[in-house]
Amino acid sequence: MLFNSFTFVFFFLPIVFGIYFFLNRFRLTLLSKGFLVLSSLFFYSWWNILYLPLIIFSMIFNFSVGRELGRVVGFKSKKLLLTMGVISNLALLGYFKYSDFLISNINFVFDSSVSLLNLTLPLAISFFTFQQIAYLVDSYRGEVNEVDLLNYSLFVTFFPQLIAGPIVHHSEMMPQFVRHRTKVLSSKNVTLGIFVFAIGLFKKVVIADTFAVWASTGFDVADKLYFIEAWITSLSYTFQLYFDFSGYADMAIGIALMFNIRLPINFNSPYKSLDIQQFWRSWHMTLSRFLRDYIYIPLGGNRTSELKTQSNLLITFMLGGVWHGAGWTFIVWGVMHGLALVVHRVWQKGKFRLNKFFAWFVTFNFVNIAWVFFRATSFDDAIKVLRGMFLLEGINLPRVLEERLSHYPFIEFSGFLSQVKGDMATFVWLFVGLFVVTVLPNTEKLRESFKPSVIRLVFIFAILTYAMMSMNKSTEFLYFNF
Amino acid sequence: MTYKKFNQYLAFFLALFLMPNFAIWNLFTSKILPEDGSVAGDLARFSYREDIIQSRMNSRPASNFHTTLTKDISSIDMIVVGDSFSRGRGGGVNRYYQDLLSNKYKLDILNLQMLGGKNNIIENVLLFIQTSEFERLRPKYILLQSVERYAVTRFAREVDWDISINDAKGLNLFESPHDDVVPSQTFINFGNWKFLLYQILYRFDDNAYFSDAYIVDLNEQLFSIGTGRILSFYFEDLKNIEKSTDVSIKNVSDNLNMLSDRLREVGVELIFMPTVDKYNLYANNVVGNNYKKSRFFEMLRETSFDYHFIDTKKILRSALSEGVKDLYFTDDTHWSNIGSEVVIQDFGCLFK
Numbered sequence: 001m002l003f004n005s006f007t008f009v010f011f012f013l014p015i016v017f018g019i020y021f022f023l024n025r026f027r028l029t030l031l032s033k034g035f036l037v038l039s040s041l042f043f044y045s046w047w048n049i050l051y052l053p054l055i056i057f058s059m060i061f062n063f064s065v066g067r068e069l070g071r072v073v074g075f076k077s078k079k080l081l082l083t084m085g086v087i088s089n090l091a092l093l094g095y096f097k098y099s100d101f102l103i104s105n106i107n108f109v110f111d112s113s114v115s116l117l118n119l120t121l122p123l124a125i126s127f128f129t130f131q132q133i134a135y136l137v138d139s140y141r142g143e144v145n146e147v148d149l150l151n152y153s154l155f156v157t158f159f160p161q162l163i164a165g166p167i168v169h170h171s172e173m174m175p176q177f178v179r180h181r182t183k184v185l186s187s188k189n190v191t192l193g194i195f196v197f198a199i200g201l202f203k204k205v206v207i208a209d210t211f212a213v214w215a216s217t218g219f220d221v222a223d224k225l226y227f228i229e230a231w232i233t234s235l236s237y238t239f240q241l242y243f244d245f246s247g248y249a250d251m252a253i254g255i256a257l258m259f260n261i262r263l264p265i266n267f268n269s270p271y272k273s274l275d276i277q278q279f280w281r282s283w284h285m286t287l288s289r290f291l292r293d294y295i296y297i298p299l300g301g302n303r304t305s306e307l308k309t310q311s312n313l314l315i316t317f318m319l320g321g322v323w324h325g326a327g328w329t330f331i332v333w334g335v336m337h338g339l340a341l342v343v344h345r346v347w348q349k350g351k352f353r354l355n356k357f358f359a360w361f362v363t364f365n366f367v368n369i370a371w372v373f374f375r376a377t378s379f380d381d382a383i384k385v386l387r388g389m390f391l392l393e394g395i396n397l398p399r400v401l402e403e404r405l406s407h408y409p410f411i412e413f414s415g416f417l418s419q420v421k422g423d424m425a426t427f428v429w430l431f432v433g434l435f436v437v438t439v440l441p442n443t444e445k446l447r448e449s450f451k452p453s454v455i456r457l458v459f460i461f462a463i464l465t466y467a468m469m470s471m472n473k474s475t476e477f478l479y480f481n482f
Numbered sequence: 483m484t485y486k487k488f489n490q491y492l493a494f495f496l497a498l499f500l501m502p503n504f505a506i507w508n509l510f511t512s513k514i515l516p517e518d519g520s521v522a523g524d525l526a527r528f529s530y531r532e533d534i535i536q537s538r539m540n541s542r543p544a545s546n547f548h549t550t551l552t553k554d555i556s557s558i559d560m561i562v563v564g565d566s567f568s569r570g571r572g573g574g575v576n577r578y579y580q581d582l583l584s585n586k587y588k589l590d591i592l593n594l595q596m597l598g599g600k601n602n603i604i605e606n607v608l609l610f611i612q613t614s615e616f617e618r619l620r621p622k623y624i625l626l627q628s629v630e631r632y633a634v635t636r637f638a639r640e641v642d643w644d645i646s647i648n649d650a651k652g653l654n655l656f657e658s659p660h661d662d663v664v665p666s667q668t669f670i671n672f673g674n675w676k677f678l679l680y681q682i683l684y685r686f687d688d689n690a691y692f693s694d695a696y697i698v699d700l701n702e703q704l705f706s707i708g709t710g711r712i713l714s715f716y717f718e719d720l721k722n723i724e725k726s727t728d729v730s731i732k733n734v735s736d737n738l739n740m741l742s743d744r745l746r747e748v749g750v751e752l753i754f755m756p757t758v759d760k761y762n763l764y765a766n767n768v769v770g771n772n773y774k775k776s777r778f779f780e781m782l783r784e785t786s787f788d789y790h791f792i793d794t795k796k797i798l799r800s801a802l803s804e805g806v807k808d809l810y811f812t813d814d815t816h817w818s819n820i821g822s823e824v825v826i827q828d829f830g831c832l833f834k
Binding site for chain 1: 486489499668
């Protein structure tokens with residue numbers, strides 16, 4: 001089930017919300033929690049019920065391991081148990097997500113022809129696996145110990161964050177369910193939740209889906225891209241990804257808020273960043289946190305030699321790339337960011353400074369170029385876009401300029417913007433996108449400053465109704481493939 | 483304002499928004515996007531005019547069907563390369579003129595989509611005759627069909643006559659083209675509000691200022707829906723008229739003649755069938771017509787033909803003058819089975 005579907009907005013959410021608070025009103029806490037878990041499992045299995053046993057099995061397994069970690073005393077036994085737990089989770093993830101990647105690479109290296117498994121990737125497996133690995137490590141460290149299966153189930157399956165995050169720590173979420181105030185319907189939280197949800201919905205179905213057309217056409221359809229079309233393709237994807245994913249995160253946070261649960265924010269105006277470190281502190285923040293706390297720091301972090309620190313950064317981000325997808329383009333993307341962070345470290349140590357605008361320009365364009373590898377389904381597609389971006393395929397201009405400019409050899413005049421199915425409105429959208437991501441306050445800032453008023457009522461009504469009318473084509477979120 | 487009051491007002495206004503959407507959708511807009519399997523035309527969708535809807539169900543009662551390419555098809559009589567007309571997008575009974583052709587003249591006909599490649603139809607045909615599929619199929623005829631409004635764009639282009647199959651990548655003969663599928667709509671959609679807006683605006687302007695569909699009056703009853711005196715047509719029927727110039731029509735003619743010569747070298751006859759734009763066909767019957775008139779067919783007739791030219795405007799104008807109604811669907815840019823049955827008579831001289 002998608003957040004941006006009528007089934008969710010008009011049926012699932014109101015019904016679950018209503019019954020949950022109804023049960024809590026009569027202090028039927030156990031029942032309300034159980035109902036929330038069952039609703040979340042229903043929400044998950046709406047996609048494909050055949051994979052429901054998988055998430056249930058994963059939950060029970062990790063709960064058992066976590067509980068044992070709380071009981072076991074010896075250091076070695078604990079470490080062994082943790083290792084076994086983490087490896088099991090990664091094995092499950094690896095089986096579904098990386099088997100075919102491994103097989104196709106073995107076939108390539110050894111010239112063999114082992115058949116691919118063609119497994120369907122279970123929805124949200126990357127997210128609930130990482131969330132539970134974080135839980136196991138926290139249990140090992142003694143930071144958390146959940147002894148109640150129902151609570152643990154709720155932690156894993158709570159539907160606002162189940163499918164695509166934010167990746168939540170147990171200690172962030174579960175204490176909120178215990179508090180009495182959480183169980184009482186709050187008009188303020190409902191208002192703020194709707195506000196944040198409406199912004200997220202608008203970002204997804206209006207803005208992201210508009211950019212998706214140009215991005216998809218440029219990456220997947222065109223066999224070559226001229227300069228302007230290549231930049232439209234890459235920038236469209238840069239904006240599509242941000243508005244799609246941050247829109248989803250807003251919706252998740254907004255829905256959770258309606259239930260009086262505060263989820264951690266996942267985006268803090270990343271495209272305003274002046275350096276790559278700042279970017280990773282504001283993009284997919286809960287994943288960055290996971291990578292930092294469970295990979296980078298255990299590897300030694302920056303408390304080791306400079307060379308080791310740099311290699312820790314590279315390894316962490318390479319693994320980050322691998323997490324995003326089973327493909328070499330994802331690994332290249334991860335390595336690019338790892339290298340950028342290494343360069344940033346050296347830059348910082350050298351105490352170099354850049355003009356603010358230039359710093360932003362370099363950061364934004366690096367991120368934009370790196371997204372080309374992230375999005376492309378093959379290196380050929382990535383090279384196609386990059387060749388266009390760096391003028392290797394020439395420029396295509398409108399026919400009205402042909403008379404004046406036809407003597408230049410690298411300029412063509414055939415179907416301006418047709419390669420990306422664009423028109424003059426495309427430039428307007430790109431400008432608006434850039435303005436929104438670099439100038440306007442983000443959703444969290446808007447939420448913090450929210451006060452009920454007529455203007456805000458009109459605003460929410462306008463974006464909610466516009467988004468609902470735009471919702472008819474139910475498009476999946478980009479991060480559903482993770 | 484308290485948060486509680488805010489929520490109450492929001493719920494109230496949302497309910498106020500949802501109710502008219504529900505009403506308009508169920509009473510009017512849903513007819514333009516029927517979900518009972520019937521077809522409503524593209525012009526009805528553009529104009530939100532449910533009064534021009536000519537509801538029809540798709541069926542293929544003709545006993546001989548045309549086919550699409552599979553790996554086990556051997557020789558074929560005719561290959562058709564065309565656009566939405568050749569993909570039966572008008573809908574209704576016998577929506578494929580190829581079926582009618584196949585039935586009447588006992589021909590094995592293959593509808594072939596040449597996608598990708600050079601995105602130039604003539605170059606794609608030149609590539610096709612270099613493929614193993616061509617060797618297997620060995621058609622006697624290749625029929626190029628194109629709507630009139632795009633014919634100049636498609637056939638007046640520069641052609642690389644020496645194009646080699648080794649140079650071109652991605653010529654895809656087996657993939658079906660992605661036709662725009664009308665998405666399933668829920669009752670909350672922009673269409674409801676466009677419906678209301680257009681009901682007003684069509685009273686003041688032939689295309690309601692913003693619509694892709696023009697709605698004008700006819701001087702006689704040429705359709706069987708409503709008064710039969712309403713003509714709807716696509717805005718590009720007018721927009722592309724100026725593309726027919728002496729130079730562009732000559733280029734079309736030269737290219738098609740050259741292609742015909744090249745096809746004859748491999749034993750294939752070329753048939754070119756531009757399907758007359760709906761506006762062009764009925765232009766003489768439009769009341770107080772101040773719009774430009776197309777001269778595409780008139781100019782093309784004056785050129786020389788090394789290929790077989792199916793003059794759909796001449797054929798259909800003749801039928802109109804004999805009082806034949808519904809040659810095109812009232813609500814669609816495509817001709818009806820009545821129109822296509824009239825047109826295929828003209829193939830008789832070819833296949834006697």
